[in-house]
Amino acid sequence: MTDQRLKRLGLALAAPALALVAAFLITSLVLVVAGDSVGGVWGQILSIPEARGLTNIVNSATVYYLSGVAVAIGFRMNLFNIGVDGQYRVASFAAAVVAGEAWLPGWLNTAAAILAAMLVGAAWAGIAGLLRVTRGVSEVISTIMLNAIATALVAFLLRKAAVDDPGSNITATKEIPEGSRIPGFTLFPGAPNQVYGFVFIAIVVGVVYWLVINKTRFGFDLRATGLSETAAVASGIDVKKMILVSMLLSGAAAGLVGLPILFGEAFAYGSTFQSGLGFAGIAIALLGRNHPVGIALGALLFAFLDEQSNPLQIVQDVSPDIVKITQGVIVLTVVIAYEVVRRYGVRLEQRQVAAALDAERRTGSTSKEVTG
Amino acid sequence: MRRLTKVTAVAGVAVLVLAGAGCAKKSTDSEDSSASGKDCVAKVDTKVGMAFDVGGRGDQSFNDSAAKGLDKAECELGFEVQTAEAQDGEAESAREGRLQQLVDAGYNPVIAVGFAYSSAVGKIAKENPDVNFAIVDDAVEGDNIANLLFAEEQGSFLVGAAAALKTESDNIGFVGGVETPLIKKFEVGYEAGAKAVNPDIKIQSRYLTQPPDFSGFGDPAKGKTAAEGMFDKGADIVYHAAGGSGAGVFEAAKDADAKAIGVDSDQALTADPSVRDVILTSMLKNIDVAVFSYLQGVADGKAPTGPTVYDLKVDGVGYSKTGGQVDDIASKLDEYKKQIVDGSITVPSE
CATH class of the missing domain: 1.10.3470 (ABC transporter involved in vitamin B12 uptake, BtuC)
Structure with missing residues (x-):
């Protein structure tokens, strides 16, 4: 049970983390295109x-x-x-x-x-x-x-x-x-x-x-x-x-x-x-x-x-508009990241269920518990 | 999922719009750096910070006029300058922070452009008694604050007189951007000037928006509708004090085969080339003169404090002659100007 919960918590935290990293990369890209100093901007923001x-x-x-x-x-x-x-x-x-x-x-x-x-x-x-x-x-x-x-x-x-x-x-x-x-x-x-x-x-x-x-x-x-x-x-x-x-x-x-x-x-x-x-x-x-x-x-x-x-x-x-871009990008990446992580979670669950079912079939057990 | 799609679309549009805004800014930046091409004096140790109102450099109006004075000081007084601009609808703490950051980065004096900075300047000036501040268009008090104020009513008086002298229908108009006490001064002066020429003249007056809706300063469509209404009702000259909305007033004048009067800067030089010929004259509000003369005081070793009203006497306000459309009445206008300067005419301001 605790193992499951940890996994769920991990998945829940993975999404925003993934989103922030992606937003960081995309904003850096915008900075490069605009010809601004990437290091300087992040140095200031962080x-x-x-x-x-x-x-x-x-x-x-x-x-x-x-x-x-x-x-x-x-x-x-x-x-x-x-x-x-x-x-x-x-x-x-x-x-x-x-x-x-x-x-x-x-x-x-x-x-x-x-x-x-x-x-x-x-x-x-x-x-x-x-x-x-x-x-x-x-x-x-x-x-x-x-x-x-x-x-x-x-x-x-x-x-x-x-x-x-x-x-x-x-x-x-x-x-x-x-x-x-x-x-x-x-x-x-x-x-x-x-x-x-x-x-x-x-x-x-x-x-x-x-x-x-x-x-x-x-x-x-x-x-x-x-x-x-x-x-x-x-x-x-x-x-x-x-x-x-x-x-x-x-x-x-x-x-x-x-x-x-x-x-x-x-x-x-x-x-x-x-x-x-x-x-x-x-x-x-x-x-x-x-x-x-x-x-x-x-x-x-x-x-x-x-x-x-x-x-x-x-x-x-550098124009502070760059942060508006970052905020917008964060929203986008969050939406995408949650969906990606959700699908990954579903697939993970499916695999677990399949594994449990397999194990059940092999041992011929009648246990109904499949998801653990 | 349907909800997610909606959110994604909204956020996507926002990102595109913002990215576009960012690009536009870059191009104006490169324009003004080329302006300081002539001989300038050697750099001195004074660093001047300027905090713009919303719009910043490139608004062809209010902020640009202040920037012009700053650029002149950079060149002729050898000051090092730095600017920062406001975001639309930002928090009070953002305005305070901007001024404080300029102070922290060693800028002294710090000039705030526009009355939105009123309470921020009051607060930050008190916290930094060793730094000098100046604010355009606001009377906030402090031992280290200079208030750069303008006698807009005097300049408006002259263009009002010009309109009354030029009109053929004895019917003129005024379009104000936002109904603030500041814009009221323009209207009152304009009316007084027109009535000085012809006491029976009909003056139509309209404001585009009421505070806190400040879109009246940046919505040409609203300006056009308002001016069209006035031309339909028989006006043949309309004066605008509406910032960016003035572009619509010029268009309406062009369509109606009538005339318009510009504001703040010499708009016969700055407006869209296709409408420049309808601009009879412009009421000049020389913020650059005020900014430069303030900085001149700083260069002379004594930063001015307290209110200074830039009026006709010191060419803080005036009217433009570009295009030659008021050349025939210039002597009459200059006579009014003389009477205002010597005090025989007192222009009301509210």
Whole structure:
């Protein structure tokens, strides 16, 4: 039994390792074609970051992680929520308005804003869920469309909610009062910046995600529906309800994505708020195989690559776009590597079964156990 | 498996697009290195870092104008220069990191181009009190920060007057890229200039997008639609302050057999050759003048700090005469310019 498990673990680790090596080689090839220094670029990317950089990595990994979990909830249901990007922007804006207006004092205000973000994120994703269950509209199409609508809607509402800051061209919501911010802490000695306090909430989200998916009736139904809708129907699962609920949950998680930035650094939603986090989440969920720990590793990897690529222009005179290529290639190679390793695993299993059957036939044993 | 195929397709397209972007950048890099061909002074010990806004070198507009001032300083002051550009939608920490890396690599002063760097410059300048910073288009305060600001309303006043003098229908237009306070200054100055010539003139005004949607600065199709609407409603000259979207305004003017006014740089020289003849004049915002004069101060041993407004008086803004289309009214425009400079006309800015 343990031998089998080790083998399965080995196979599970082989896939991402294979993918990373392949991505490394392909990116090197791109560098050679572009006429850049391969050694110099990798030397920079793989160097050890300073305290400031390490803090940035943890911070952006926190954000990526939440985005990855939001996407993964949909993935487990075989739902492709491309709309995390729009959901988090609408939700971050809502949270910024609620927290900025400060109808409640201190921490209550923070809690209200987080709740508002989750509700708004869920509602925005829920539109796609409703369209899917009532009209059969593919959630891929509707969430992409909703992303575009989110951009326009937030732009429109931001103008209404924006406060005037004379001399500045940045349009932003009212600043969150000091008492409602989530304080950071110094994780790496000597860093001038702080790790977001929201990192603990992200960890809680990861644990809850794991518990719900793996340890509850609901999680079982969700996974069953994701694996086979017909089988789920046959075993009495209300598939429509499952689709709607998992879309709502995915959206609620997406609502949290922008909040570490909002409560830990920006304190307002404005024209320079980071965008595109939802799309990174898709890649990261894929990279992490929808597993809470895998997603965390994927998020750290993407955050690491982002941080390390920023100085490339200054130090190596190479465009940081090279890291975008690397990230894209990693996603591609991961998909391919998992498939390759899966097929290898299946063949390995088949061979074992055949060997066991052979042995059985030779000894004339009646034992039914074949897979060990 | 169906899902995997979808993901693969999406990722594949992303990789291709990014690879294409990378190639495009390479070609512009080689272009500007040839520009510094003339006699330059010997290198001195000062290293200047410049952090661009999204678009970087090669945007034929805002960033390029700043780069021009930097290149001039490289040649005439002998400075060593290094540049880095922003990514679209990047994190605040990426902007801060970029400035800090320039500081760490020994660059002093560091110039940030564009108001997106506002809070990053404020923060990094405080953490590095021995390094000098400059920021274009933003008023963030600090003991070691210089703010390079422009009197866009004054330059816009002149092109507004030019439009009012040239129009035959007494109906002109303004297309703003994104409705920010900065672009408002262009609109207000333009209106004031036009009304100074003809108080009854009709001015149509439109913004392409509202923040945080900044696509209005880079979407020629939007610019074209907006300008077409104005020409249909009787305008015969449209001024744009819309960055890359201006290309669409020029096209619309060409189609309507009307005129357009360019912005930031002398667009009769930089726009697509097929539309250059519709460009009446351009409102010049000489970021290069500001960048160079800041660096001149650094070379003289004292880096300027605090806000400096580059206005008509110091040729920080102005209008272009390329193409000769405003030669007949140049004396009138120069009279307005004189009155603004000597204070007898005060141009509103908001």
